[in-house]
Amino acid sequence: MPTLLRSILTLSALTVAYGKPQTGQGPVLAPTGLKKLTVGVLGDFGWTGWEPANEHFCNNVMPVLQAQNLTIPRSVQNDCDAGDRSYLINATALQESTATYIADVCANKDCKAFLSVGDNFYDSGVDFTTTGINRFQEAWVDMYSQGVFENAPWYQCLGNHDIVYGQSGVDFETKIAPLYDDRWYFGTQKLPYYTYDFVGADWTATFVVVDSDCFINSYQKDSSVYKNPYTTACHKTTQTQVDFLAKAFSESKADWKFLQLHHGYMSSSGNYTELDPLISIVKNHNGIVLNGHDHCTAHYYNNNTNFVLSGGAGYPQAGDCNNGVSLGPFTKFLGANSQAAANGFVTLDITADELVFEYYLRDMKFDGGDLFPVKNDMKPQYSFTVSEHAK
Template structure:
């Protein structure tokens, strides 16, 4: 064999393993953002919402995303009237309009402000918009990480139905569910789903926080009824909004609490810091000067990584949680 042929074969054999080594690790990636819902008067969005939309688009373009989790309070201050409400266009479609976001599906749940309007209209909008997915008040999502056997379950809850609505200007705490039968049905559904979940990562998402040091603080109803289930069934993390800032908390059992409620407003309050057990809080950001931010989650066969990103593009905090030890 000619010398140049030997060199060519040798060069090719060296290049092949290198290409394999640099292949990206397969992951499931998503943005979690809550409380992004603009305002009810023109131009129907805020500077923070626009800044978040721009940075989410940049993040999706550079880092990729398979979906976006919308953690409630999608339309301030009183939700929407019907499926033809202009707020869908003015606060959602026209704001999250970047080309990089056009084919990324949103999975939606309702917040307390959405319940002041017509949640059924938000569910019906799933048939209008190709990227708005809100099939029912509470539902289950299942994903497989590409090219692996690693699976992810996400349970989307309606915490307002579970606990009742909260008035931001009167009592901060939801006092009781409007329909006790409906609340019990949702909790029964969740218990059965969690007991049967065999996925490598199990996430639960709702609007109200379980734990929070900020203005609204821990939601007593969820601390009593939901938190024990998260521990019992080895849930990886609970994601929420409601308080208008960014927080990460982790309990002694290893359950992560991802609070991402900075999509439209920023509140620096830490008034409930003594209501959260010592050692739980790992990160809090509520600067009034900030344009807000969101959480970016990446799940690999090995671990789940959570990065908090400010709307300016700055990475604020990063942490990870291990794959679930299956019950």
């Protein structure tokens, strides 16, 4: 029996024996037949439990090793990122507070599922090691287990921080995690790209998830911590995912069609134009793009296409939303001001007649101040409606 399969079966048996969370019973899926289905869209949130490499190693030892032409694992290099290390304490606290906030909002709105737009685990993802298992438990299973989270499925997506370990990290999130916790969903084939449908009483919505990491040219540079055999290989076969999206959208008769991925084609900090083959398909089908990567929330509208950014569930960064300053008429909303970006997420209400997107931003109070004042953060701070159906 292959080692990976044996490990998965053993893990499944153990977690079922312990009984919580229940595993190996088949995936938890969103309910069908509802007149209205509400889901939460969020990303860039997995800071809790990350322990970066120590400062002495990063600042003093690693440069010596590099000078001796010794290979430093890219995951170690990433865990030495000075900026991310400086964010860690605040990012962990903000993730915890925002998780509670999302639970409260979604309890009021009766969210039935959650859609991830990637970067599920900072700083270097998770893999099938003791450290990876413990991080998955702490940063996701325990973090999102109470109240409305308890029985809601999560339709997952990979981001750049999820692929630092390469194939082993991808395999953990796509193959092992769904057996660890039945709420974690990664399609029926357990690939980094997949499609799923939500089926209502009188409507259907098709979602296609892709791994946008494969499309990013800068990740192919030798200096990039995201270059590894996985990204090198899938960069050569991006047409596979383009064809997958085209086929899924063409064969779908759904009322609504969505592309769910991590990187932003429209952004206030950096556009990834390499994604154009995917976006062209979305435009042709009158679809909608859901993405993360930028650590804030925003709404862009360009070429008759809506782009929904929901990357504010972990550590927000005002610069990613240009400090709240619109760059052009395509920018409809930015969840940031001159000082800060807001923690928050987006809810999506799906009915036969329309889609309603609501942006919820948390009042970020702390001792001695308020990072992002919101008068009533249980109400949406921005919303928009789509009534034109997919093609």
